[in-house]
Amino acid sequence: MGDRAITPVRVQNVTIGEGTPKIIVPITGRTPGELHTQVEALTGVDVDLVEWRTDFYDTITDTASVVAQARDLAGQLAGIPLLATCRTRHEGGEADLTDEAYADLNVAVAESGAVDLVDVEYRRDRIAVDRIVGAAHARKVAVVASNHDFAGTPAKDEIVARLVAMQDLGADICKIAVMPHDAADVLTLLDATRTMHEEFADRPIVTMAMGGLGVVSRLAGQVFGSAATFGMVGTASAPGQVGAADLKVALTLLDRALATG
Numbered sequence: 001m002g003d004r005a006i007t008p009v010r011v012q013n014v015t016i017g018e019g020t021p022k023i024i025v026p027i028t029g030r031t032p033g034e035l036h037t038q039v040e041a042l043t044g045v046d047v048d049l050v051e052w053r054t055d056f057y058d059t060i061t062d063t064a065s066v067v068a069q070a071r072d073l074a075g076q077l078a079g080i081p082l083l084a085t086c087r088t089r090h091e092g093g094e095a096d097l098t099d100e101a102y103a104d105l106n107v108a109v110a111e112s113g114a115v116d117l118v119d120v121e122y123r124r125d126r127i128a129v130d131r132i133v134g135a136a137h138a139r140k141v142a143v144v145a146s147n148h149d150f151a152g153t154p155a156k157d158e159i160v161a162r163l164v165a166m167q168d169l170g171a172d173i174c175k176i177a178v179m180p181h182d183a184a185d186v187l188t189l190l191d192a193t194r195t196m197h198e199e200f201a202d203r204p205i206v207t208m209a210m211g212g213l214g215v216v217s218r219l220a221g222q223v224f225g226s227a228a229t230f231g232m233v234g235t236a237s238a239p240g241q242v243g244a245a246d247l248k249v250a251l252t253l254l255d256r257a258l259a260t261g
């Protein structure tokens with residue numbers, strides 16, 4: 001079966017959903033100073049996008065300071081697209097926000113003019129999700145719907161169903177991270193990725209199995225249909241992230257091999 005047409009997502013000069021998977025580097029500083037240092041450390045590293053994990057930020061509940069920080073980061077990044085992600089406790093992050101506060105924060109960030117993409121945990125209250133998606137799209141900010149399973153790996157059909165649900169609610173990119181307990185779980189994630197990509201997706205998807213067992217899934221997206229992968233510079237934001245420079249070597253190796261046939 002041939003691949004369905006995938007509509008790529010273009011942010012600044014980066015096209016997600018075309019060519020080799022894009023490398024996203026998370027930054028997790030708690031203060032403006034820590035974030036500044038983390039961005040400085042990206043100099044000379046092959047980074048396609050930066051993810052600001054706003055949930056680590058000390059003043060996350062002060063929306064104006066988050067928006068101001070997003071603008072500072074955009075200036076410092078000078079053209080590297082910025083994804084803003086507030087990962088909540090439900091999904092393995094630091095933020096503990098009501099649905100309304102979660103929506104208010106992400107709407108403000110999406111409307112700041114500083115970010116290119118915003119992450120939305122698709123299982124949050126539907127009104128909150130719809131508010132963020134609407135505000136983002138009104139500003140031409142791409143929506144990355146997400147789901148994390150830190151306890152285990154759902155069945156293949158369930159992984160595909162979650163990705164389809166994200167697509168149905170209007171996400172531009174659909175992302176899922178699962179925790180494997182054995183090699184079969186990693187295969188389940190990869191098989192779900194392939195099926196989603198080949199049979200259901202009309203937009204980019206991003207998938208990963210976390211932890212050491214899952215590292216292969218962070219390298220092999222181009223084979224199975226995952227359009228981006230998270231790699232660290234300094235500090236990981238989830239278990240199993242490898243260094244961005246090593247990731248680039250692995251992605252390039254695979255890309256060359258695939259081009260050779």
Ligand SMILES: O=C1C[C@@](O)(C(=O)O)C[C@@H](O)[C@@H]1O
Pocket residue numbers: 026051053085087119146148175177208210230237238239241
């Ligand atoms: O959704 C994801 C994926 C991730 O959890 C990972 O496993 O690499 C890392 C998070 O920072 C990001 O928001």
